[in-house]
Amino acid sequence: MFQAKARAEVLKEVVNVVSTLVDEAKFIVNAEGLSLRAVDPAHIAMVELTLGKDAFEEFKADETEIGIDIDKLSQFLRLAKSDDMIDLKHDEDKRRLNIVVGDITRRMSLIDTTGMSDPKVPNLSLPATVTVKGDDLTQGIRASETVSDHIALVANPEGFEMSCEGDMDQVHFRKSKKDLIALDAPSSVRSLFPLEYFANMLKAVSSGNTVTLQLGNDYPVKMEFKIAGGKGEVRYLLAPRIESGD
Amino acid sequence: MFQAKARAEVLKEVVNVVSTLVDEAKFIVNAEGLSLRAVDPAHIAMVELTLGKDAFEEFKADETEIGIDIDKLSQFLRLAKSDDMIDLKHDEDKRRLNIVVGDITRRMSLIDTTGMSDPKVPNLSLPATVTVKGDDLTQGIRASETVSDHIALVANPEGFEMSCEGDMDQVHFRKSKKDLIALDAPSSVRSLFPLEYFANMLKAVSSGNTVTLQLGNDYPVKMEFKIAGGKGEVRYLLAPRIESGD
Amino acid sequence: MFQAKARAEVLKEVVNVVSTLVDEAKFIVNAEGLSLRAVDPAHIAMVELTLGKDAFEEFKADETEIGIDIDKLSQFLRLAKSDDMIDLKHDEDKRRLNIVVGDITRRMSLIDTTGMSDPKVPNLSLPATVTVKGDDLTQGIRASETVSDHIALVANPEGFEMSCEGDMDQVHFRKSKKDLIALDAPSSVRSLFPLEYFANMLKAVSSGNTVTLQLGNDYPVKMEFKIAGGKGEVRYLLAPRIESGD
Numbered sequence: 001m002f003q004a005k006a007r008a009e010v011l012k013e014v015v016n017v018v019s020t021l022v023d024e025a026k027f028i029v030n031a032e033g034l035s036l037r038a039v040d041p042a043h044i045a046m047v048e049l050t051l052g053k054d055a056f057e058e059f060k061a062d063e064t065e066i067g068i069d070i071d072k073l074s075q076f077l078r079l080a081k082s083d084d085m086i087d088l089k090h091d092e093d094k095r096r097l098n099i100v101v102g103d104i105t106r107r108m109s110l111i112d113t114t115g116m117s118d119p120k121v122p123n124l125s126l127p128a129t130v131t132v133k134g135d136d137l138t139q140g141i142r143a144s145e146t147v148s149d150h151i152a153l154v155a156n157p158e159g160f161e162m163s164c165e166g167d168m169d170q171v172h173f174r175k176s177k178k179d180l181i182a183l184d185a186p187s188s189v190r191s192l193f194p195l196e197y198f199a200n201m202l203k204a205v206s207s208g209n210t211v212t213l214q215l216g217n218d219y220p221v222k223m224e225f226k227i228a229g230g231k232g233e234v235r236y237l238l239a240p241r242i243e244s245g246d
Numbered sequence: 247m248f249q250a251k252a253r254a255e256v257l258k259e260v261v262n263v264v265s266t267l268v269d270e271a272k273f274i275v276n277a278e279g280l281s282l283r284a285v286d287p288a289h290i291a292m293v294e295l296t297l298g299k300d301a302f303e304e305f306k307a308d309e310t311e312i313g314i315d316i317d318k319l320s321q322f323l324r325l326a327k328s329d330d331m332i333d334l335k336h337d338e339d340k341r342r343l344n345i346v347v348g349d350i351t352r353r354m355s356l357i358d359t360t361g362m363s364d365p366k367v368p369n370l371s372l373p374a375t376v377t378v379k380g381d382d383l384t385q386g387i388r389a390s391e392t393v394s395d396h397i398a399l400v401a402n403p404e405g406f407e408m409s410c411e412g413d414m415d416q417v418h419f420r421k422s423k424k425d426l427i428a429l430d431a432p433s434s435v436r437s438l439f440p441l442e443y444f445a446n447m448l449k450a451v452s453s454g455n456t457v458t459l460q461l462g463n464d465y466p467v468k469m470e471f472k473i474a475g476g477k478g479e480v481r482y483l484l485a486p487r488i489e490s491g492d
Numbered sequence: 493m494f495q496a497k498a499r500a501e502v503l504k505e506v507v508n509v510v511s512t513l514v515d516e517a518k519f520i521v522n523a524e525g526l527s528l529r530a531v532d533p534a535h536i537a538m539v540e541l542t543l544g545k546d547a548f549e550e551f552k553a554d555e556t557e558i559g560i561d562i563d564k565l566s567q568f569l570r571l572a573k574s575d576d577m578i579d580l581k582h583d584e585d586k587r588r589l590n591i592v593v594g595d596i597t598r599r600m601s602l603i604d605t606t607g608m609s610d611p612k613v614p615n616l617s618l619p620a621t622v623t624v625k626g627d628d629l630t631q632g633i634r635a636s637e638t639v640s641d642h643i644a645l646v647a648n649p650e651g652f653e654m655s656c657e658g659d660m661d662q663v664h665f666r667k668s669k670k671d672l673i674a675l676d677a678p679s680s681v682r683s684l685f686p687l688e689y690f691a692n693m694l695k696a697v698s699s700g701n702t703v704t705l706q707l708g709n710d711y712p713v714k715m716e717f718k719i720a721g722g723k724g725e726v727r728y729l730l731a732p733r734i735e736s737g738d
Contacts, residue, residue: 072392072415079389103382103421104389109414136595143571143596146564168601169564175595318638318661325635349628349667350635355660 002029002066002090005058008080008101013206013227014051015074017234020200021047023070026113030063039119045197046119048235055231057085066090066097067111073099076106121237126214126222128155128189131182132175134205134225137162140173141199147171150241151195155215156188164195181210189217191240201236218242248275248312248336251304254326254347259452259473260297261320263480266446267293269316272359276309285365291443292365294481301477303331312336312343313357319345322352367483372460372468374401374435377428378421380451380471383408386419387445393417396487397441401461402434410441427456435463437486447482464488494521494558494582497550500572500593505698505719506543507566509726512692513539515562518605522555531611537689538611540727547723549577558582558589559603565591568598613729618706618714620647620681623674624667626697626717629654632665633691639663642733643687647707648680656687673702681709683732693728710734 014034018025021040028035033052039045053059080086080101087100097108144151144164154161159176160183177183198221205211205225214222223236260280264271267286274281279299285292299305326332326347333346343354390397390410400407405422406429423429444467451457451471460468469482506526510517513532520527525545531538545551572578572593579592589600636643636656646653651668652675669675690713697703697717706714715728 075392076389079385102385103419103425104386105416105418105420106389106393107416107418139571139594140596143568143598146567147598170597170599172597172599173595174597179595321638322635325631348631349665349671350632351662351664351666352635352639353662353664 001092002061002064002088003058004056004060004088006056006086006088007082008077008084008086009082010051010055010228010232011073011086012077012082013204013232014049015070015077017047017049017204017227019070019074020204021045024111024116025068025070026111026116027066027068028063029061029066031061033059034061037119037121039117040197044194044239045201046121046237048121048237049227049232051228051232055228064090064092065113067113067116068097069108069111072108076101076108079104122220124214124216124220124222124237126216126219127187128185128215129182130155130160130180130185130213130215132160132180132211132213134202134209134211135207136173136175137211138202138205140171141195141202143173144171144195145199149195150192151198152190152192153213153215153221154188154190155183155185155213157183157185159183160185160213182212185215189215189219191215191218191221192242193221193238193240197238201238204234247338248307248310248334249304250302250306250334252302252332252334253328254323254330254332255328256297256301256474256478257319257332258323258328259450259478260295261316261323263293263295263450263473265316265320266450267291270357270362271314271316272357272362273312273314274309275307275312277307279305280307283365283367285363286443290440290485291447292367292483294367294483295473295478297474297478301474310336310338311359313359313362314343315354315357318354322347322354325350368466370460370462370466370468370483372462372465373433374431374461375428376401376406376426376431376459376461378406378426378457378459380448380455380457381453382419382421383457384448384451386417387441387448389419390417390441391445395441396438397444398436398438399459399461399467400434400436401429401431401459403429403431405429406431406459428458431461435461435465437461437464437467438488439467439484439486443484447484450480493584494553494556494580495550496548496552496580498548498578498580499574500569500576500578501574502543502547502720502724503565503578504569504574505696505724506541507562507569509539509541509696509719511562511566512696513537516603516608517560517562518603518608519558519560520555521553521558523553525551526553529611529613531609532689536686536731537693538613538729540613540729541719541724543720543724547720556582556584557605559605559608560589561600561603564600568593568600571596614712616706616708616712616714616729618708618711619679620677620707621674622647622652622672622677622705622707624652624672624703624705626694626701626703627699628665628667629703630694630697632663633687633694635665636663636687637691641687642684643690644682644684645705645707645713646680646682647675647677647705649675649677651675652677652705674704677707681707681711683707683710683713684734685713685730685732689730693730696726 140162148166152163162173386408394412398409408419632654640658644655654665
């Protein structure tokens with residue numbers, strides 16, 4: 001059983017987060033709220049999302065799995081303004097999710113979740129933590145996009161740096177410690193990442209929000225941020241590229 | 247003879263209405279105003295438009311026919327703001343329409359109307375009438391667009407419904423009698439229509455305007471609305487699709 | 493040596509002017525400011541641009557040539573708001589231009605200028621001069637775009653006219669002397685130009701700005717306007733098409 005009511009804005013945030021990596025997703029609902037764990041088709045990135053029941057206006061659920069076509073849900077939500085109320089109801093017999101906004105009801109066939117994997121979150125020890133405005137990271141990415149396909153994230157006791165080196169040009173984005181929201185980097189660490197993936201993850205961060213990055217040396221990056229005004233949480237994990245020694 | 251002056255906004259409404267169905271159109275002008283009747287190339291829909299002479303700032307005409315390339319007129323009108331005055335003058339000798347906005351004059355070759363048909367408006371008895379906000383219908387259409395190519399319009403004594411059933415999903419838009427501007431449906435009627443045509447017709451309705459639909463059982467729908475602040479009238483007629491009994 | 497600081501807005505104006513004709517450009521800097529002279533690949537148009545050192549917040553330069561990929565510079569400037577400060581520094585050893593906006597640095601490889609020509613400005617005697625709002629010319633061009641590929645510019649003692657004659661339609665834009673900012677045309681002159689080039693040049697004129705055209709009979713047109721609030725100057729020269737006598 002799953003029946004809930006939420007502001008469109010909250011569901012749009014969820015859709016933005018999930019759609020950066022997958023087209024279809026298995027949501028797990030239970031009495032406490034909703035959660036999801038998914039890996040992109042190329043197995044380069046993972047997303048974990050939790051949304052507490054207090055992010056909803058109304059929420060009632062027994063533990064169940066719901067397989068959703070993210071594109072369809074996204075299309076439907078585009079009909080709603082941020083403040084519109086969305087009713088969600090799982091029709092178990094017909095394997096549908098019934099969604100209502102205003103006078104419009106969509107009865108959406110669910111995706112069979114039996115074949116969908118449950119990705120395991122790897123146990124990582126990442127020595128450096130940087131907290132920074134999402135909008136700053138976005139500026140750095142925009143500056144880098146035409147220079148190379150890869151971006152290095154660097155943290156050291158002095159600050160944080162995004163660095164992108166192409167054949168012709170280089171782009172560097174630097175924040176010294178005093179200009180960061182928080183920095184904990186005992187030593188210098190650096191890892192290289194596929195720029196497009198990192199850019200897509202950042203698109204899911206609402207403007208004005210804060211992002212926490214955890215970094216190591218040639219290790220995955222963990223990107224965390226809040227959604228639904230703090231009532232939900234997103235953790236992305238992105239695999240590094242190993243730098244060639246040229 | 248035809249010579250007139252109108253606000254750009256009024257002519258833009260006319261162009262929006264006509265361009266949903268045809269690229270070229272034969273306008274009939276006479277001392278009372280302007281009118282048009284046209285059928286789309288696939289003979290699925292018809293439009294009737296009348297614009298009284300009081301919709302114009304100035305208007306002088308003897309009865310004549312003017313064949314206009316709607317795309318060209320539309321391009322030219324894009325140069326004008328809503329409140330700009332447009333001068334129109336038929337140059338019978340050179341078979342042109344001369345259009346002036348501000349410092350710019352376009353002398354537009356007219357289309358030969360001799361081959362253009364005069365569609366007959368069929369005599370239909372449509373038992374149900376629904377009056378509803380155009381914006382509401384547009385929301386229903388937007389919700390349906392990815393679900394199926396057809397949309398059912400249903401009226402009964404309780405209310406009005408747009409219903410779209412695809413292989414996977416269904417969308418329903420429902421307004422009960424009290425939420426409609428007017429409803430006169432002695433019994434339940436339902437007809438199925440090509441969604442794209444219905445959507446295009448709705449695009450010609452200015453935001454905030456009211457639309458009257460007349461419906462029968464597996465019968466065409468007649469859609470009526472006003473233009474030019476009530477000084478013009480549009481009637482669309484759209485042929486039904488016969489529902490397969492699956 | 494070249495080191496300068498400028499508002500992003502000023503550099504964006506320079507990029508807009510140059511990118512209408514060329515992808516790569518050789519800027520000459522010296523103690524007085526920056527200048528450029530370039531011809532489009534088809535040798536139909538030429539641009540001359542000068543930007544005095546007082547258009548910059550800071551400016552220090554010995555005479556040198558800097559070859560810039562205009563697209564790259566344009567991309568980078570899109571990261572900046574109009575009022576942002578941009579730092580420019582020529583790194584002669586590495587043949588780079590280092591550009592800084594906020595926390596972001598781009599080290600941009602320069603283009604080798606040794607093969608790039610120094611176009612000569614032809615000595616022209618153009619009898620008519622018209623000063624007009626750029627926005628008016630833009631309206632005239634927009635009205636003409638679908639009618640023909642060529643546009644005639646006409647000046648005579650009574651006024652100024654842009655005239656575009658296609659196989660089917662004609663567009664005329666007319667300003668009588670009293671509606672022009674200035675007019676000096678002892679006799680009537682007329683020349684025909686490729687519409688796309690003239691339209692592109694106009695795109696570099698900021699909205700609200702004034703343009704001076706110098707015209708002759710089947711002669712090039714010279715288009716002049718100010719940039720950087722009057723601290724820079726642009727001169728375009730566009731070759732005429734010879735009218736066929738049909």
